[in-house]
Amino acid sequence: MGRAPCCDKNGLKKGPWTPEEDQKLLDYIQKHGYGNWRTLPKNAGLQRCGKSCRLRWTNYLRPDIKRGRFSFEEEETIIQLHSIxxxxxxxxAARLPGRTDNEIKNYWNTHIRKRLLRMGIDPVTHSPRLDLLDFSSILSSSLYNSSHHHQMNFSRLLGQPIGLNPELLRLATSLIQSQRENNHNSNSFLLQNSQETNNFHQLCNNPQIPFQQVQSNQLQQPIQEISFSNEAPQLIMQPANGDYPSNLSDFRSQNSQPSDWQQSNVGPSNFTDEYVELPSFAYEYGSDHHQTILHPSPETSNFHSNNSNQNFSFTTSVLSTPSSSPTPLNSNSTTHNFNSSTEDERESYCSNMLKFDIQDMLDVNEFM
DNA sequence: AATTTCCCCAACCGCGAAGTT
DNA sequence: TAACTTCGCGGTTGGGGAAAT
Structure with missing residues (x-):
């Protein structure tokens, strides 16, 4: 059985709609309502296919369409929802009144996605692009800081003219690979797919690729609060504001790209129709029971801490944590008004938030 | 001022799901 | 159950305006 054509294409107009066509469609729908898009254009006196009419209506003519620039809150919501x-x-779009899926898709592709990439964040996984990350910078910085709990400004790190340490990266790759093979946790936040692993290998094999490809002033506006520790990931699940879809199973089945929370340690009993738990966007890795992503098995590498209580963690924050972030950007307490801000302003506000928080850094002497 | 390049976004296309016969 | 129709979704395109050269 062949696929039925959406319409008889012969003689039907394509391309931009004229005001006259818009008016015809509006008049018809006001009189008869919408539906039966196949016959609608004919009845409305339009030389268009039904598909085109439906698209025009849903994306442009619908009376509840909101126009104009996306507010910061809307943008934040988009990023949050996209991460899920x-x-x-x-x-x-169903969570953004007045916005269409097409509009959101366009906005994502033209604005948000690019910004995330500039920040060194993978827009697909919403995780830092570790293929761009220079471990040697992190480690060497820790050497020269005597405090046990220090925070490094990521921008400063990125500005350091330190080249890649291929050996270190190779080490990291092997231990992460080992970790994957051990399969203690399929929810590797660092390397969620083979592509990222490949990127690591690529970096290792091409030490000329500078980490400084990411300019310090480009790494701004972090998206998630992510903490990596030397222990197994434990996704903090918390009910959001109740404004999420209730049918989680649908989400899980429809989501073509496995997301972290789907594979987390959260038991299936947490997913019920009555009580929907969703990730708070604060991915916190901390459990006493399992190996960590960056805690290799001793036989494969010496890339580990002598003290099992020591954490290698870095925390980026905070754009999308309205329910969990201590400093939500869109909280009432903030005086920043992003609705009228430029894109640069949106980025710069967050520029000091992407930083590494290294507590009791691992014994870096082992790497030297 | 003319030309080229870049960017945005409205609209199109193909596909799969859901509905109908 | 199969054949067919309709609808909706997500990826992609290309026209046109803005910016750069």
Whole structure:
């Protein structure tokens, strides 16, 4: 059985809609309502296919369409929802009154996605692009800081003219690979897919690729609060504001790209129709029971801490944590008004938030 | 001022799901 | 159950305006 054509294409107009066509469609829908898009254009006196009419209506003519620039809150919501839903634009649009899936999709592709990439964040996984990350910078910085709990400004790190240490990266790759093979946790936040692993290998094999590809002033506006420790990931799940879709199973089945929370340690009993738990966007890795992503098995590497209580963690924050972040950007307490801000302003506000928080850094002497 | 390049976004296309016969 | 229709989604395109040269 062949796929039915959406319409008889012969003689039907394509391309931009004229005001006259818009008016015809509006008049018809006001009189008869919408639906039966196949016959609608004919009845409305339009030389268009039904698909085109439906698209025009849903994306432009619908009376509840909100126009104009996306507010910061809307942008924040998009990023949050995208981290859960992926490219489920219609599902995201359902949470943004007046915005269409097409509009959100366009906005994501033209603005948000690019900004995340500039910041060194993978727009697909919402995790830092570790293929761009220079471990040697982190480690050497820790050497020269005597405090046990120090915070490093990521921008400063990125500005350091320190080249890649291929050996270190190779080490990291091997131990992460080892970690994957051990399969203590399929929810590796660092390397969620083979592509990232490949990127690591690529970096190791091409030490000329500078980490400084990411300019310090470009690494701004972090998206998530992510903490890496030397212990197994434990995703903090918390009910959001109740404004999430209730059918989690649908989300899980529809989401083509496995997301972290789907594979987390959270038991299946947490997913019920009555009580929906969703990630708070604060991925905290901390459990006493399992190995960590960056805690290799001793036989494969010496890339580990002598003290099992020591954490290698870095925390980026905070754009999308309205319910969990201590300093939500869109909280009432903030005086920043992003609704009228430029894109640069949106980025710069967050520029000091992307930083590494290294507590009791691992014994870096082992790497030297 | 003319040309080229870049960027945005409205609209199109193909596909799969859901509905109908 | 199969064949067919309709609808909706997500990826992609290309026209046109803005910016750069």
């Amino acid at each position: 839903l992926g490219n489920k634009w219609s599902a995201i």
